[in-house]
Amino acid sequence: MTQIDTQQAEALFSEAICNASEINELLRRYGVKFGIYKNGVFKEQFFPFDPIPRVISSVDFQFIEKGLVQRVNALNEFLFDIYHEKKIVRDGIIPEDFIYLSKGYLAQCEGITPPEKIYSHISGIDLVQGKDGTWYILEDNLRIPSGASYPLIARELTRIACPGAFTREPVTDNRNYAELLRDTMEHINCGGIRAILTPGRYNAAYFEHSYLAELTDSVLVQNDALFVEDNKLYQRTYNGGKTRIGVLYRRISDEYLDPLNFCADSVIGIPNLMEVYRSGNLGLINAPGNGVADDKGIYYFVPKMIRYYLGETPILQNAPTYLPFYEEDRRYVLEHLGSLVIKDVSEAGGYGVVFGSDLTKEQLTELRDTILAEPRRFIAQEVIDFLDLPILDAGKTVMRKADLRAFVLTGSETRVWTSGLTRFSRNPDSFVVNSSQGGGFKDTWVLSR
Amino acid sequence: MGTISLEHSSRLYWLGRYAERTFSTLLNLQKLYDRMIDMGTGFTDYLYAFGLENNYENSSAFLRSFLYDENNPDSVAYSLERAYDNGIVLRETISSEALSFLQMAKDTLYRSQHSGNIRLSLLPLKDIFYSFWGCVMDHVFDEEAWNLIFCGKSMERTMLLLRLQAPYTEAKPEFNRLCRRLRFVPEGTPYRSTPERLELLTEIFGSPEQYAAGFRNAVTEMEHLFEVSA
Numbered sequence: 001m002t003q004i005d006t007q008q009a010e011a012l013f014s015e016a017i018c019n020a021s022e023i024n025e026l027l028r029r030y031g032v033k034f035g036i037y038k039n040g041v042f043k044e045q046f047f048p049f050d051p052i053p054r055v056i057s058s059v060d061f062q063f064i065e066k067g068l069v070q071r072v073n074a075l076n077e078f079l080f081d082i083y084h085e086k087k088i089v090r091d092g093i094i095p096e097d098f099i100y101l102s103k104g105y106l107a108q109c110e111g112i113t114p115p116e117k118i119y120s121h122i123s124g125i126d127l128v129q130g131k132d133g134t135w136y137i138l139e140d141n142l143r144i145p146s147g148a149s150y151p152l153i154a155r156e157l158t159r160i161a162c163p164g165a166f167t168r169e170p171v172t173d174n175r176n177y178a179e180l181l182r183d184t185m186e187h188i189n190c191g192g193i194r195a196i197l198t199p200g201r202y203n204a205a206y207f208e209h210s211y212l213a214e215l216t217d218s219v220l221v222q223n224d225a226l227f228v229e230d231n232k233l234y235q236r237t238y239n240g241g242k243t244r245i246g247v248l249y250r251r252i253s254d255e256y257l258d259p260l261n262f263c264a265d266s267v268i269g270i271p272n273l274m275e276v277y278r279s280g281n282l283g284l285i286n287a288p289g290n291g292v293a294d295d296k297g298i299y300y301f302v303p304k305m306i307r308y309y310l311g312e313t314p315i316l317q318n319a320p321t322y323l324p325f326y327e328e329d330r331r332y333v334l335e336h337l338g339s340l341v342i343k344d345v346s347e348a349g350g351y352g353v354v355f356g357s358d359l360t361k362e363q364l365t366e367l368r369d370t371i372l373a374e375p376r377r378f379i380a381q382e383v384i385d386f387l388d389l390p391i392l393d394a395g396k397t398v399m400r401k402a403d404l405r406a407f408v409l410t411g412s413e414t415r416v417w418t419s420g421l422t423r424f425s426r427n428p429d430s431f432v433v434n435s436s437q438g439g440g441f442k443d444t445w446v447l448s449r
Numbered sequence: 450m451g452t453i454s455l456e457h458s459s460r461l462y463w464l465g466r467y468a469e470r471t472f473s474t475l476l477n478l479q480k481l482y483d484r485m486i487d488m489g490t491g492f493t494d495y496l497y498a499f500g501l502e503n504n505y506e507n508s509s510a511f512l513r514s515f516l517y518d519e520n521n522p523d524s525v526a527y528s529l530e531r532a533y534d535n536g537i538v539l540r541e542t543i544s545s546e547a548l549s550f551l552q553m554a555k556d557t558l559y560r561s562q563h564s565g566n567i568r569l570s571l572l573p574l575k576d577i578f579y580s581f582w583g584c585v586m587d588h589v590f591d592e593e594a595w596n597l598i599f600c601g602k603s604m605e606r607t608m609l610l611l612r613l614q615a616p617y618t619e620a621k622p623e624f625n626r627l628c629r630r631l632r633f634v635p636e637g638t639p640y641r642s643t644p645e646r647l648e649l650l651t652e653i654f655g656s657p658e659q660y661a662a663g664f665r666n667a668v669t670e671m672e673h674l675f676e677v678s679a
Contacts, residue, residue, distance in 0.1 A: 201537060219452045224454075225457075
């Protein structure tokens with residue numbers, strides 16, 4: 001069931017389609033929202049949910065699962081290496097420019113070995129499936145990947161609104177995400193309570209922070225209640241007492257974590273947090289400094305990492321990618337600019353992505369000049385004609401581009417959550433699926449047989 | 450459990466207050482509406498009880514404002530929005546289930562604006578709030594957190610009863626309930642009551658006569674009941 005058209009979707013998911021408004025009403029009732037800033041004004045929106053799930057066969061998922069475990073294990077090895085011996089640079093596999101010029105590389109993390117040597121505890125790996133069925137990795141998100149809570153709650157509510165679908169189809173239950181997350185947190189708990197650090201209600205992913213805190217029985221905290229004493233992290237309680245935190249799932253970016261180590265003007269950080277972490281008194285999820293491994297430029301080298309660290313052949317492919325940094329690739333990119341997709345490595349959230357075919361002659365010339373001036377800043381990829389998925393649009397089933405964010409959790413072992421966030425473009429002409437750009441989401445069903 | 454931060458404690462307390470204010474205001478307005486069916490008026494007494502000016506053309510304008518106007522700090526809509534603001538940052542404590550009732554309440558209130566029979570359309574709100582409180586009781590296992598929410602609830606209800614000059618038989622049991630809850634508030638927190646003020650209030654609530662003579666003072670005493678401004 002990898003590729004279905006609108007008619008098949010209508011036949012298979014008639015119950016979900018009929019009950020679409022009930023499901024959305026339930027999502028609304030449970031406050032499944034995301035925040036967005038437009039022109040400096042914060043707006044909370046309900047995340048548009050499409051009731052037709054993405055369905056992945058058991059065989060397909062087993063293949064993806066193996067590939068993702070392999071990839072995340074290699075990325076964890078890479079992070080340990082980069083912040084210690086840098087063998088991969090010394091051995092000439094990755095040019096040092098791609099490490100030290102990466103915004104995600106943090107010199108402050110040099111020499112730090114996190115608890116259990118794990119850097120990326122929660123990895124959000126974005127994939128697309130080509131029309132021939134091949135799965136491609138589009139992006140690795142190893143800093144604070146978000147989105148697991150949406151299919152998690154959508155499944156819970158869809159089972160209420162459309163129980164029949166789950167009786168007919170052998171869908172693997174995905175409601176174990178909280179258990180996986182709790183285990184992942186506990187695996188690196190250095191003694192104390194579990195806490196999730198949120199920047200607050202006006203963060204785009206606040207729903208997720210609070211929902212995951214509820215499900216994992218963690219305390220949801222903001223920085224103003226946290227302090228460091230005797231090289232340990234504590235929460236200040238309302239009776240003047242303190243409670244030690246052993247593991248912190250932080251949902252704020254590296255640069256704001258600790259004003260004494262990163263951005264000095266951060267008002268959402270905790271002074272001296274890095275010292276606690278460096279001393280091994282706190283498990284931090286994910287480790288600071290992971291940005292060096294999910295940089296769009298480093299993406300090119302991940303298959304090489306898999307060979308280098310694991311001695312294995314990569315199971316999952318990258319989308320065909322060129323690095324203008326290399327002369328040969330640069331020549332190719334400049335010759336084929338009109339047919340490639342160009343990505344600015346410093347941007348995220350679907351921003352900084354340009355399709356050459358959308359550009360005018362003048363814009364192409366301008367882009368060519370920018371690439372020549374700053375080749376390290378860009379990567380170029382072949383446009384993958386990825387699979388369209390059926391979605392419900394104003395009562396009609398139509399086909400739209402969609403990707404899949406798979407969640408890989410690393411604790412005592414690396415495990416892939418048997419579900420994922422499928423994001424789709426609501427615009428028929430767009431490949432951009434990010435929620436910040438108007439995209440919606442679907443549940444991802446993994447069949448058990 | 451010792452995991453309640455200062456910010457969290459304030460949210461818990463004010464969730465209790467605003468949720469109760471929403472519910473009690475709604476019930477009071479429904480009683481008032483019932484009286485107004487026969488009498489045609491009566492809302493001026495309500496305004497007087499809260500020390501508010503009468504800026505309303507008629508009873509219909511008054512009701513619309515006190516039910517739906519989010520900019521009127523004495524309206525149901527305003528209190529409900531504040532209850533939701535507090536609830537949404539307490540999801541992990543009160544549960545998604547309890548929070549969902551506040552969202553339902555918002556949706557029900559919003560929809561009732563466009564109903565041909567406002568009173569009928571508001572009936573489900575009563576059910577929703579009873580469910581909300583039941584859900585809070587069922588899902589909140591941290592007794593300190595639970596007690597803070599219900600301290601806020603009792604405090605709000607007692608204050609409203611005093612303002613509306615409720616009969617002694619109605620106000621006294623609520624005050625007793627508040628006192629029981631205040632006893633469980635840990636020392637060193639902003640929600641410890643001042644012994645002198647609590648003693649004075651206990652005196653006022655001591656007998657129907659003392660209540661009749663002192664209920665106006667009681668409102669002021671209640672406002673300053675805590676050692677630290679909460």
